[in-house]
Amino acid sequence: MNAQAIIAKRIARELRSGMLVNLGIGIPTMVASYVPGDIHVFFQSENGLIGTGPIPEQGMAHPTLTDAGGHPVTALPGASSFDSAMSFALIRGGHLDLTVLGGLQVDQTGRLANWMIPGKMIPGMGGAMDLVSGAKRVIVAMQHTAKGRSKIVGKCTLPLTSTRPVDMVVSELAVIIFHNGSATLSETAPGVSVDDVIAATQAQLKIPKDVREMQL
Amino acid sequence: MNAQAIIAKRIARELRSGMLVNLGIGIPTMVASYVPGDIHVFFQSENGLIGTGPIPEQGMAHPTLTDAGGHPVTALPGASSFDSAMSFALIRGGHLDLTVLGGLQVDQTGRLANWMIPGKMIPGMGGAMDLVSGAKRVIVAMQHTAKGRSKIVGKCTLPLTSTRPVDMVVSELAVIIFHNGSATLSETAPGVSVDDVIAATQAQLKIPKDVREMQL
C-alpha cells in the first residue's frame, strides 16, 4: 500500500454513520473510497452540495453538478444543494462533524499551516480557514515529511490557517493526537517503530505506553 | 369618501410599475385596493412573500399562504416565497422601493413613532424599525389628529421607530413632505384650506406658494 492509501484508509476508520464530513482536495478526497460499506456518511462539498457521490458514468455528467474543483460528480438520493452562504453557515456554524484537510506544517500544539508558501505559492485559503475554525473535528491528512524534512514541527514557519488546533494528524507513519497543547503519538503504521516516528518528527511527541499499530 | 379611503387613494398614486412595496396593517393595507389598473406593483409581505394577491375565494384558502397577520391571501403569477432572513434582507438592504406604515406621531423633521405607548400599549416593533430604516422611501398613512390632538408634532413624545426621517405623511387633510429636517405642506385634501391644515397641525409647516389640491 502506498503512503496516500495508508493515510486515506486509516482516516476512513474515523467515520461514523450520520456524520457530515468535508474532504479537502488531494489525499483527503481519497478517504471517500474507503468508507466502510455498513455506514452512511454525508459528504459536503463546499461549492454547495451535501450527498456528493462518485464520478458520473460516461455521458451522464451535467455542468451544474460539480465538486469544489469544478469537476463532475453525482448526487446520491437524499442529497441537498444550497448557496455559498448556507454552505459556509454549515461549516462555520459547527454543523460539520469532521473535516479532513491536507497540510504543509502542523506544529506541536496542533496549529496547521496549509494555504501558502510566501514568495512561492499563494493559491489563497479558499475554505480552509473556515473549515479549521468551524468544524467539530479536524483531521490533517499528509505525508510525514517533505524532501526529508518533518512536516510536524515545533513551531510553524509558514502562515497559519487558524489558531484553533487540529485534533489529529494521520501520516503514512503514524497517528498523532493533539490535546491541551501537546502532541501524543497514538498509533504507528505497520512495520514502523516508535523510534522511526520520533526520528522523522521535529515536534516533541508524548509517547504513551500503549502505542498501537494502525488498523487499516 | 371617508378619511381612510382618502389617505389610501392618495398614496396609491405614488405607485409606479415594477416597484417593490410593503404595506403595513390598517390604512396602509387599503392602498392595494386602489392600485391603478395599468401598472404592476410587487407587494411584499414580511412573513415571506412577494406577489401577494387578494383574499382567496371561499374554500380556496391554504394554511401556508398568509399575510403578516396570519390571514389567508393568494399569490399572483410571478410570486416568490422565502424565509424571514431573506425577507428582512430585502427590507434592510434597501431593495424595497416603498413602505407605507401607520403612525402614532411624526415630528417636524419627519421622525416617526409608531410602535408603543409606554404603560398603555406595547405590541412590539415587529418589522417597523427595519422597514423605516431600510426602505428607499417611507410614507406614513395616518389620520391627522387623534382625540382632537395633532399627530404631526414638534417633537415626538413617544418612543421613536427610527431616527431616519420619513419622506411623506398622507392624512385625510394633507400631504406633508419632509426634506432636510423640515416639513412642507405639499397638498390639501378637497375642501380643506391651508389654514385648516395649519390649525390642525402642531408641527411648524413650511407653506409654499403652490399648495395643490390632492388628486384622488
Next chain:
Amino acid sequence: MKTVALRQAVEMIPDGAILMVGGFMGVGTPERVVDEIVRQGKRDLTVIANDTATPGVGVGKLVSSKSISKAIVSHIGLNPETQRQMMDGEMAVELVPQGTLIERIRAGGCGLGGVLTQTGVGTVVEKDKQKIVVKGTEYLLETALHADFALVHAFLADYVGNLSYALTARNFNPVVAMAAGTVIANADHIVPTGVIAPDHVATPGPIVDYLIAN
C-alpha cells in the same frame, strides 16, 4: 437523524430550556409539539420566536399554559395574554426588531458572533449595546442567539431528515433549525428519500436530530 414518537421527543426538553420555535403568527409552528409541551406541563422555558401569535394558536398556547418565563420576540400585539403576563411581571419579554431578531438567530446558526445593523440606532433598542462605526456610519452590534432546542415545522421531510417548507410557513423555520443544539422537526408529510429534489431542500438532513413519526 432519529425518528421518534411525539411524546418521546418532548420528554427530551427539560424545564428551563431555551427553545427556538418556527412560525409567524402561528403559521408554520409545529402545533403538535406545542400541544405536547403543554400536556407534559413544561415550565420556565425561554422562547425565541417571531411572535406569541394569539391565545390558543402556536406559541400563544405556551403563553396561556404559563410555560414561558422569558420570551424573545418581535411582536406580542395580537396576544393580550402576553401583554398581561408582561405587565404583571409573570413573564419577561425582550422585544427585538424582527429583522434584527432573525439575523441574531442566523448569526448563532452560522458561527458568527454578531452583525452590525442600523436598525434601532437612536431608539430604545440601542440600550446597553455596543455601537460600532464603519466608514462613518453608526451601527448597533447585535449579538448571536443560540438555543437548546429548535422546534420546526416542515411541509415535507424525508427519511434522512431533509426538510422543505411551503410558502409563508417557511419564515423562521430554516433559520432556527441552524441555531440550536438539538433540532426536533415535525412535517406535514414524510416522504421516501429522493422525493425532495436537492434544490428544494431548505434544511439539509444532517442538521435535523429528531423527526417526529406520524
Next chain:
Amino acid sequence: MKTVALRQAVEMIPDGAILMVGGFMGVGTPERVVDEIVRQGKRDLTVIANDTATPGVGVGKLVSSKSISKAIVSHIGLNPETQRQMMDGEMAVELVPQGTLIERIRAGGCGLGGVLTQTGVGTVVEKDKQKIVVKGTEYLLETALHADFALVHAFLADYVGNLSYALTARNFNPVVAMAAGTVIANADHIVPTGVIAPDHVATPGPIVDYLIAN
C-alpha cells in the same frame, strides 16, 4: 426588470466598475456576459468573486484579457495567469477566506455593516481589522462589500425576473444578486411567468434589473 440584448447589457458597464460575478470554478458563471466584456475590451475592473477559475473559463477569461485591476477572491490556485499577474504587480489580489467573503457580500446585500467571525483570528487575515470581543470570545469585524454590477447566471428566469438556480451552479449567484446597484442576469431558459413555483424562486424578480434576451 427590462429585457435587453447581451451587447446592450454589457455596454452599461463602464471601465473601472466594481463587479460581483457568480460562479465557483466557472460553474454558474454567466459565460456569455464574460465573453462580451472581453469583446468590448473593458478595463480596470474590480472583480469580486469566489475564484478566478482557470485560464479560458469564467472569471479566468477576464484575467487573461487583462480586464481586471483588482480581484477580491478566496482562491486563485488553479489559475497560473492570476498568480503571474499578482506577482508581477499587474493586478492587485485581496485574498479573503471563502466563508468570510460570502458573508461580506451577503452583509452588503442585506443592509448590514458587517459581521463578526472567528475565521482568520491570529492569522495574516486579521491585519488592519477591528477585533471585537463578545462574551469572552475574540472576533474579527468583517465589513460589508457592495458592487456597481452583479453578473449572475440562473437555470430558469421568468418574464418578471424571478430566478432559480441548479445544484452547484447556485453558489455565489443569489448572494451577489442582492449586493449590487445593478443586477444583470443571464439564464439557461427563460420561461413564462408562473412556471417557476414561488418556493423555487431564489432571487425575486424585483431584485433583477436586466435580463439578457436569448
